[in-house]
Amino acid sequence: MEVVLFYILAGMILIFSVLTVTSRRILRAAVYLLFVLIAAAGLFFVLQFEFLAAVQLTLYAGGIIVLIIFSIMLTSHVSEKLEAPGIKKTAFALIACAAGAIVTISTILNYDFPAYSGGNVDASMKAIGTSLLGYKENGFALPFEVISLLLLAAMLGAIIIAKRKEN
Amino acid sequence: MRHELMLVAVGVIVLIMDLMTSAETKHRIIPVAIVLFLVNTIIGFLPIETGKIFGGMYNTDDITILMKNAMNIGVFIIFLQSAEWLRRHEDRFNSHGAYFFIIVASLAGMDYLISSGDFLMFFIGTELATIPIAALVAIEKARSKSAEAGVKLILSAALSSGITLFGISLIYGTTGSIYFAEVSKAFGNNSLQILAFIFIFAGVAFKISIVPFHLWTADVYEGAPISITSYLSVISKASAIFILVILLYKVFYAIPDIRNNILYATSVLTMTIGNLFAIRQQNMKRFLAFSSIAQAGFVFLGIIGGTQIGFAAVVYFLLIYVFSNLGAFGVVAAISCATGKENMDDYNGLYKNNPKMSLVMMLSLFSLAGIPPVAGFFGKFFLFTSAAKEGYFILVLIAVVNVTISLYYYLLVIKAMFINEQENPIERIDNDIYTKLGLAICAAGILAIGFFGSIFDFINSKTFGAM
């Protein structure tokens, strides 16, 4: 069951990823990206990280994609078709990415991964909550706090840039 | 942790004040922010406990504290130098508070970065240091270059953090931890981990602008407001170098050969290419951008041997680099702010009307070039010495040849200021007290650091060597 699900999701991810980066209609690309993200959330479900899947759906699918779509609306016409990238550019990029992928995958395949040792991950809300606020090892209070600073700063930054001139 | 908390406090106070002041009185924030930051800088020097907290996510030791203090001083100087610019551009963006807050937050990010004990804090620190700054890069709405620079920075930064993250994920997968201490134990000599290491290295190298990850640098430096350019070229670069050393010698120390070969090659490439590009630059900011790329190449000479003294030389060099580069940027900023001129040709005959600024510029450039008796000489000399001690004579030779090339273009600026003449040289510029103070601090630092050998000895006593 999970195996099948995995392959379905993986297939979805790959196909939609490819579509995301190749579709010439920008809005469609955004939608394909959404599918990729949802599929990834599906994978998280399969791996029993329900909370993360939820975060993925809300933040990514809900937040980021919406943001992206808004910005697309602001900057381009919906019907507009993107120019296809130059052949040379595509070819070079393909070569580089293919080479990268081949190298990485072959390295991965050569790596002697240990056997599956996982049991059930305790990704319950309680465990997540304790970890998130823990300040001992495997506690994530510090990053959690720091990221709030990041969010504040980034928000301010985004605001002062996006704000139109006041005159 | 005090440094970071202090910074957050300073940032928040400034931000609240910004909210409470009206548009007409906005400029009053500037002195307050500067004084607050000065207080913060001074407090940073008070003794502080070292150790690990948050289960090892956050480490401090004497050398990180020293580094943080140095960065504080640097940012203080940047604040001093940007006061004039902020006042003049008041109408363009009405948010001094945001400006100060973002820089302070970003600085806090760097503090976290160099204190980080795990990859998560490393990653968040990096992003905190970069993302808000990207916003500031794009802040000058009147100039399209500013926005272009912002786009280039944030997109390439995103790509680089993607690459780093991929590496981190592989490290996590193969070692089972994101904590440096545990990763280092499990890290070994196998292909996948080396691949992961290189991915992470690429991410950090991007921040340091190491060839071939450097191309964003010049465009971003040129487009950004000068104070942000100085920030990126000095503080951001310094912290990235620092964390690179920690990664190389506290985490990935098990692969000395590969590490050294990579450092060797990238170092040679970086200084050579940085220099070759710098030769032809006309825009001062772009010029300093390439010069700072080349400088980063030299730093690797201190890192490559992996000795304690080498690391001390790196920190010492960074300390000097803060003063030298900020001195140069300070002058560029003052001139750009007063006249809008940023080209080298505009500097012709600068000495005639602005002798003091020309002298500060000269000192800074000499320091960058490594000419005695200013501090840069000592910084470079020690980098080279530490590499030579480990037998990297050819590398040192390449480096010193590059120093000579770099001298050429530094001399071009000096030539413009002192030797060339033009009919209408830049008029006498009356800098405000902040700029003067900022330049004076730089000049004093450049002149003094080399003479007090104890500074280096102090650093050396605090640093760690190869594991």
Place this chain on the structure above:
Amino acid sequence: MIDKIGIEQFMILSTLMFFIGVYGFLVRKNLITMLMSVELILNAVNINFVAFNKFYYPQNLQGHFFAMFVIAIAATEVAVAIAIIISLYRKIRTIDVEEVDEMKY
């Protein structure tokens, strides 16, 4: 069950996704689509983290949290990036990356 799949499959998936993202970043002409490619990259990383967490290190939640923070940071990154892109768009009326080359050489 999940152990039937094997970590390699996850990793190949993520690697492919990663490089598809990189490819997108390298060829897409629109700044926003480049940003979307970055999201692909980050997601690929997340899959890795989560899979490793699940497969080998279930005793704690490091991979899980890492993925979470990555998502959060991705969000801020996108926010700021979009703000800058829009600001740029206001100036030069285009978001074609190939036309963003006022500064060069």
Place this chain on the structure above:
Amino acid sequence: MNSLLWLLAIPLVTVFVLMFCNDRRQYRLSAAFGMGLQLIYSFYLVFRYTAERSSGNTEQMVFMHEYRWFESFNIIFTTGIDAISLSLIVLTAIVTFTGILVSWNTEKLPKEFFISLIVLATGVFGFFMTIDLFTMFLFYELAVIPMYILIGIWGSGKKEYAAMKLTLMLMGASALLLVGILGLYTFSSPDANLLSFNILDIANANIPVDTQRFFFPMVFIGFGVLGALFPLHTWSPDGHSSAPTAVSMLHAGVLMKMGGYGCLRVAMYLLPEAAKELAWIFIILTTISIVYGAFGAIAQKDLKYINAYSSVSHCGLVLFAILMMNQTALNGSVLQMISHGLMTALFFALIGMIYERTHTRDIRLMGGLMKIMPFLGVCYMIAGFASLGLPGLSGFVAEINVFVGAFMHPDSFHRVATVIAVSSIVITAVYILRVVGKLLLGPLDEEHAYETGDARWNERWANVILIVSIAAIGIAPFWLSDALIKSLQPIIQKLQ
């Protein structure tokens, strides 16, 4: 305070005082006063040194003082002098002082000029008084850099090109030198914690011959470029001809000596085995230098170019002598450094004065100047005679030491090289007399509007000081030579 530190303190205080002066009178008076004091002090040092030696001090270096600087690298600023460095210090003091006298009427930015000049001199003083490689290198670069500004601002002709070329070539050379110095440092002790930059310490270290072979060329070329080693001498003609008078004096008179001194003190002394093995390459190069420079000078038309090529030839002789590695030749090389320093300073001073009056340096456009400026003319002839090695002037003493020393080698390679080198005395005579004939003698070229007037008091003093020094060495070389020989012994022992 250590007696040697005054050599740094006096110029630095002078620079400091200069910063607060505000008219030309004050600038030049304080500069002249400071450098005059330095000159007096350097003579006082000679006195102290002689007293020290006669009281039985047989240390290699006297007035040794150590100032710990960078403990971590074991960098210790160590001062100390022997007769070689002392005589070069005195030379520097003389040339600097006369340089200031010659620049008495600098119009353009006089304050900056004097400051740069004194900073340059400080570098040279520092270079000669230290015996640790780190500080030596520091002062070396300190002396080279003000050159750029001095030539660039106050120079003439293709000054920017010349300044850049000079600076880059010298700094390029210092790149090699730096690697060499770091190599010496690295191999100065088998124990990594006891590495040292101190020359005396390194001299005691047994550096493997393979290593020496690697570093010797670097150090030798590094210093050699400053000593105008063929084919890396091309900075010299352009640089000297574009530089203002005092700078040419200091550069040709003193800075080029740093090259020779460095070759002797660092390359030969610290890397003796490699020196013996590789000397032949450099003997060939320096022999070419000697003859090539002299022939080059024959074809020149610009007074400064003539003198610059002549410097190539004479400095070639310095390096040539150093490579001969015996007491007489080494003594000759030091004497030649001093002698060339004095006479080339005199030459450049005179060329500057003549130029000031005729507004040209092209010898084809001048003639019969002896008639209207006899004092300068006589001085020029004396300089010329010193240059062509006339007995009674310093050049002769130096040259015969070199030739006699070089000829002590019984093999034909050295002898042929020596004979070729000896031939330079004829070629030198040719170009010197050619200039003297065209410039000073013959009918007066009335067409050129000469500013009449012979030397002014400051110029007279400058010339007289230099000429007296040249003649003193030429007439009574024994004292100097004897002191030098004693100080050369440690180096010679290493080279045996």
Place this chain on the structure above:
Amino acid sequence: MITESYSYTVAIPLVLFFSFLLIGLAGGKLKPIVSGVFGTFFLLVSTVLSYYTAYSYFFVDGKLNGAYQKLIAYDSLWLTFTDKLQIHMGVLLDPISVVMLVVITTVSLMVHIYSLSYMKDETGFSRYYSFLSLFTFSMLGLVMASNIFQIYIFWELVGLSSYLLIGHYYERPSAVAASKKAFIVTRFADMGFLVGILLLSSFTGTFDFLKLTDPNGSALTQGSAISFLGLSVMTWSLLLIFTGAAGKSAMFPLHIWLPDAMEGPTPVSALIHAATMVVAGVYLVARLFTIYVFAAPDALIFIGYIGTFTSLFAAVIACTQTDIKRVLAFSTISQIGLMMGGLGVSGYAGAEGLGYTASMFHLFTHAMFKALLFLCAGAVIHAVHTNELWEMGGLKKFLPVTNIAFLIGCLAIAGIPPLSGFFSKDEILTAAYEKDKILFYVQFLVAGMTAFYMFRLYFGIFWNKERDYHSKPHEAPFTMLFSLIFLSIAAAVSGFIPFSEFVTPDLKPFESHIHWSIAIPAIAIAVIGVTLASVLYRKDSDLPDKISISLGGLYKAAHRKFYIDEIYMFITKNVIFNYISAPIAWFDRNIIDNTMNGIAAITNFISVKIRGFQSGQLQQYAYVMVSGLIIIVLVALYFMNN
């Protein structure tokens, strides 16, 4: 042998050095005549001391066990090369140096006195006297030198003073050129001298004459064993030293500077270029004679041949010159050639040393009569303001004293008894006859030619047709005449000095007497020469022109000094300047310099070429980044797996 009693001799040159400094530094402020008187006074002091030295050396205490001693009268260390090899400044007294002292001071004093009026109206009078002092100082230092390096030092200094004095009229381009030529040619020769010294000292290990010329010493044997290109190293070094001597003494082919040197004031020609400096080469060979004769007889033979050839060569040219000073100059060359020839045929011990003695004798007498001739020529030129022989004539009635003096000089040089030249020349011819007949015949011929060209000069000046003079020539003032008279007497009587009693190679006197079998033919040929000259030149006739036309090319060649000057000109101007110097200068500016500039240009070129990387295209940046990353990975993995 070191002696204290002669230590005052060191003052002989030093007085003059002081005089040089005094007049030279204060010259501008003194009245010209005061400088002249000062100079003359100091020289007088020197002269008196020299005479006293000569007296006490030769007649009081110079001799020990029947042989004259080499005395070191003064010695001080000047420069140390090594513990063994040192340059001393010293005074060596032996017969030849004492004789030279007398010669130099005498002639110099005469010239000083003569110049008081001769140079009276010239600018640079003080300068002239200071340089004369310098010259005399250097020359005295040269002859008194106790070691070969000291000789070299003063050798250079006399060269300098010669340069300065030739160029006295420095506004005349010809004088400047002549002085330059003199200096450079002798300098070139000195280079050989220096190399010779270096070579000699490198295997004998000493510069000291006492050691070098000790016939029993070790110096003579060293170096003879090592050979180079067929000759022993010793021979090489002595030949090289002879090069120096040849340069100074104007031996063929280094003679070219001497005729030109006549551009200097005439008294200078008398002093330097006739009596003293030009014989320094002879003196040098005589000084080293022991070593020549024992260690390198080949070199000595060579010297003999060179000297004799030069004497013939110069005599031929002298017959064709029309500038009276140049005739005298070639005559000088010719006579010095004879001296060299005399040295070349000499042996060492006893009467075999006749050549040596004769040579020094001739040096002595030649100094007197040649100085006399030059001073007379000066008086003539003073009177008629020209140097051209054919612009003079019939002066005997205007210049009676000069006429007589000149005649005495001519008779002396022609070798007519009982004037001095006869005795010395006779000894040279005798020595040659005994050693080498070829040399004898050549010298014999030269003797005749000498008589011919000297009387050609004499008759040309004082007899012949009277020319139109701008102003009536008048006799020289008293100071000049005094010198002429003094020197006439010396030239007339100095032949009676029994030189072999005093000056011999082995320092032991021997008896010598006139060899009538050689003397009579010699007198005969001299008389023939005089007669021939009298026939041709006593009256104005076109016979000389006819003869010269009939000689054709030969005459022209001789008149043009056998084109030696042109050859030199070609070598210096074309070969050295155009084919060596100018190309080197070009090479330096264009090849070497452009290599350096080229490095800079290449750097710049690369910089331009790679700027495409910085295209401003974000995606290209990213592409470089990604591909860079992948390349690093590939390389790293490759190295790891290998």
